Amino acid sequence: MFVPEASDSAKKVTESFYYILGIEVVLLALVTAAMVYSVIRYRKQRHPRSENMEGGPVLEIIWTVIPTLLVIIMFIIGWQSFTQIRKVPEGAMVVRVRAQQWSWQFTYESGRQSDVLRVPLGRPVKLVLHSQDVLHCLYVPAFRIKEDCVPGMETYLWFTADRQGSYDIFCTEYCGLGHSGMLSKVTVIPADEFESWYREAEAGGEAQGLRLLETKGCLGCHSIDGSKKIGPTFKGLYGSRVEVLTSGKKQEIVADEEYLIKSILEPAADIVKGYQNVMPKLPVNEDELKAIIGYLKEMK
């Protein structure tokens, strides 16, 4: 396997995939062989005149019964893994997933938030998905699970991770400019390690500002190391001179506190030159805003 199987359902999905693939390979070989044989055996030099053939009850029964059985088995295997994927076990840990352009946010029952999905090994986890803006789709190849995130509607997924490690999360529904960068990770850790992370007190001060940038999804589009993403980098932003378009008019302004606050609360007001007007409005309260601004000011 190219992608590891890190959950129970992944094995079931892989099984049905190989069952269907196996049948297809055998059928392809049989059909191709019969075709090649007929082309050679009944070529024009040997059989200049065509003959009419009618009826062949035995053959007809065989080619009806065998494919019917194969398809019924395919259905049973598919139905079993499908019902398993839809039926969430009792006592599953619930994590709410918010998809937005272009990041993932995971909220635990305790209120703890993260931009990476941390889960305990061997415990069922139910993901309740919703979208803040457009259609997205959460896909975890290692668990073989995938579900759309639909605005105004809740969808769900569940899995029990049975292998420690870090696995990819992709968005597999085209959702605009930053779609290809809408990535995250599932980190599967031992239950006690998860428990201590889960209970850990929220960090304060500067670290809180950084944590907010992560959990609010800001870092999906803005870097803190100076690299260019969908939006301008945060590095060295505070106090720098920025060329912006304000209601279509070019102007140069200094990125002071007022500018930073306005850019967060009214993202469409001043568009930095060379970037598009694609930033969504994020829900932030006053304390969060303060912590974020505090962090941006400290950043050099």
Ligand code: CUA
């Ligand atoms: Cu979100 Cu593609």
